[in-house]
Amino acid sequence: MSDHDYDSWKGLFPGTRGSTFPRACVGRQGTGIFRPAFPTGSAGGGNPLPGSWPGAGLFAAAPRFSLTLNDIGLVNAKFLCALLPRLSLPRAESFVVPLNSYLAKYRINTIQRIAAFMGQVAVESSEFCKLVESTYYRDAAHLRDTFPSAFKTAHAADYIKHPEKLANFVYAGKNGNGDEKSGDGWKYRGRGLMQLTFRNNYSAFAKDTGVDAVNHPELLEEPRMAVYSAAWFWNETHLNSYADRGNFKGLTLRINAKALVIMTVSTTGSAPWRC
Incomplete structure (x- = not known):
């Protein structure tokens, strides 16, 4: 949400060429670690989960685990590490309970919705590694x-x-x-997985949730509140409806409009650092 956090509507999970994170690319054109998931009880040769929309293959990171229609809410640390190469297992574990709690609270509860949410917040937070905006520039x-x-x-x-x-x-x-x-x-610079920015947004979050983010904005730098604020913003801006329609461009416009016109981040090859 902050002005200098870049994204692209081609983003993380549309499965289109030029995906921001090729290693986590999904969809029919994806070339990374993910493949379409199959319903519980399937031997892997049945029909994939419904739809060929972008992100349809997000929740099956073979060979370590698979999330299906029956347990898509059970995000775990191994899944996060597979999705986000820079993320260490101990840090991933700190996000598991908040993610499962607040994704459920705000009905980010289908594969389309979770894929879209994870794609956006991964970019905004540099793969969950940066929960506060840096305004340090050298150039x-x-x-x-x-x-x-x-x-x-x-x-x-x-x-x-x-x-x-x-x-x-x-x-x-x-x-x-x-x-x-x-x-x-x-x-009130950007904080949390969605980089919540500006006093008005901090105030609205505080009013709705009871979290004293106005007087203590640093709370959003902690994993639980980082997730809470992101899911709250997602709900406030009705982004589930964009995810349901596969409207990734419109979704990104609501989060970070500048992302569509400035640049596309590329992180090809091995991740240079971990958090």
Whole structure:
């Protein structure tokens, strides 16, 4: 949701060429570790799970395990590690209970919905490794490309290697944030699996859930609240309906519109680091 977190509607799980994470590519054109799942009791030669929509093969990471229609809510750590190569098993385990709880709470409970959700949050959180937005930039040109409207007149060079100053500048006066001096840009920068951003969003989340995210936004940097805030935002913006229709472009527009026009992240080959 933050301005500099990139994605593409071709994304993680549409199964189209140019998928963000080729190793986790799914669907008919996918070439990664996933293949179509088969109903419980099938020997693997029956019909795949209903539909040929993008992401249909997400929940069968052979040969270690398979999630079918009867247990698709049972996300486990091995599944997360297979899906997200950078994610270590101990860290994956910290997300299992929150994911199963909040996916159920917000009815992200079909293969289409879970595939779409996991695809989006994996990109927004750098495969569950970054639960708070970094506004540390080393290069002025990159900074201008990321926030073009903010630097039409301001000098980007004045903000490189100054993450707090940058956040307070580029997010000032937006969606409930105060001016630069208020510090709201830094305080309410992106957090959680969906990178919830801006005071208004933190306030709405707090009001609906009782989590004091306004006074303690750092709570969203913990796995449970990182998942909770992401699933809450998904529900608030009615993204299940987009997933049901396979409308990945529309879904990404609701989460991070800039992602469609700026760039597509590519992580080919082995993951360079783990978390």
